[in-house]
Amino acid sequence: MLNLINCFLYCVDTLKFNGPQVEVKDPTWDKSISLPFIWLRDHCRCSKCYNHTTSQRILDLLSIPEDIHPAECSLQNDVLEIKWPDDHHSEYPLDWLWKISLNGYTDYSKNGPASPILWDASPKSVERIARVPLASYMSTAGKGKPLTADAATPGLVEVVHSLVKYGVAFVDGVHPSLEGTHGVVKQLALIKHTLFGGMFEFGDAMSHADSSYTNQYVGVHTDNTYFKEAAGLLVLHCIHHEGVGGENILVDGLRAAEELRLKNPEAHACLMEEETEGEYIDTGKGQHYTHCGPILNYSKTTGQFVQLRFNLYDRAPLRTIPADRITKFYSALKLFAKELSSPEATWTFKLTPGTVMLIDNWRVLHGRTEYTGKRRMNGCYIDRGDFESTARILGLF
Numbered sequence: 122m123l124n125l126i127n128c129f130l131y132c133v134d135t136l137k138f139n140g141p142q143v144e145v146k147d148p149t150w151d152k153s154i155s156l157p158f159i160w161l162r163d164h165c166r167c168s169k170c171y172n173h174t175t176s177q178r179i180l181d182l183l184s185i186p187e188d189i190h191p192a193e194c195s196l197q198n199d200v201l202e203i204k205w206p207d208d209h210h211s212e213y214p215l216d217w218l219w220k221i222s223l224n225g226y227t228d229y230s231k232n233g234p235a236s237p238i239l240w241d242a243s244p245k246s247v248e249r250i251a252r253v254p255l256a257s258y259m260s261t262a263g264k265g266k267p268l269t270a271d272a273a274t275p276g277l278v279e280v281v282h283s284l285v286k287y288g289v290a291f292v293d294g295v296h297p298s299l300e301g302t303h304g305v306v307k308q309l310a311l312i313k314h315t316l317f318g319g320m321f322e323f324g325d326a327m328s329h330a331d332s333s334y335t336n337q338y339v340g341v342h343t344d345n346t347y348f349k350e351a352a353g354l355l356v357l358h359c360i361h362h363e364g365v366g367g368e369n370i371l372v373d374g375l376r377a378a379e380e381l382r383l384k385n386p387e388a389h390a391c392l393m394e395e396e397t398e399g400e401y402i403d404t405g406k407g408q409h410y411t412h413c414g415p416i417l418n419y420s421k422t423t424g425q426f427v428q429l430r431f432n433l434y435d436r437a438p439l440r441t442i443p444a445d446r447i448t449k450f451y452s453a454l455k456l457f458a459k460e461l462s463s464p465e466a467t468w469t470f471k472l473t474p475g476t477v478m479l480i481d482n483w484r485v486l487h488g489r490t491e492y493t494g495k496r497r498m499n500g501c502y503i504d505r506g507d508f509e510s511t512a513r514i515l516g517l518f
Contacts, residue, residue, distance in 0.1 A: 364494015
């Protein structure tokens, strides 16, 4: 049974120090939750205040007095019931209040299904990453119907789970063509259209001003550091290679960041605090993209890792850091680059035709060795929000 610890009604002292609030505690919780009355009024879910068909609010925020307080406040069968001064009644199941409160949000973020698992290049570590056959991944039933957890194929669930936990997944048995890769992507989320197009193909022809469009070695990096929002996922499929080399390299950027934090907290903090610019320039096509932000981004609310932006190739001139902090920044950047290039961190293998690789571009870095001969790749980007929507529907995020 949930217990109502206290219901602070309107009084001068309460407004002055804490504001009117209700505090509740369940014996299974490690702490109580304190909810201001203005927050409670704003979160009323009755049909007059909330449209359950569209999942949107109806209540006008400006109609709520900042010093609002209940006329009556009671607990009935684990439901907080409030009667407001205008005779409006609101009911709040206490398990729902925990779920949507700050405590519930931070608890879910730290311990929910989206909590990541770090990995290194050891066989024991990378063998946990999903590799599913196309037949288990694809679905031919229910075309045009919305995705649900019950209707999702086991292979799709396994791929999304692996992407959420490890930032990488593979689908085998795919036809080595743009259409084959596209079929895999359509099961997962919408394609993100960028300056590279939607679905794209590339080799060593310089169709874009990017080192990926060469046969040279490309160190590990994340893509789109010059976009305001970098793609959430990168999809790659080697459809043809006659030659040697071209091995793929993957690194768990979150693991490298944790290693840096443990070994040198000051360097880790520096990469969280300092902002640098990424840049893409193609004068022949009239394109110039830039974005400025930290290399390591963590949630200010939960402290959880959010995004890594690391690309030594796409760095713009360093003009965002005062001269007296530049040396410290370079030191931190080099220490992080060293973690990313350590043998235990770098997983090297070769994609072959028929295997589609999906990478969390906000966490996992990719690169490749130099190669000879004719090599053709295809793939696409997926927006972070679209992927997270799929993961959320499947109960994995």
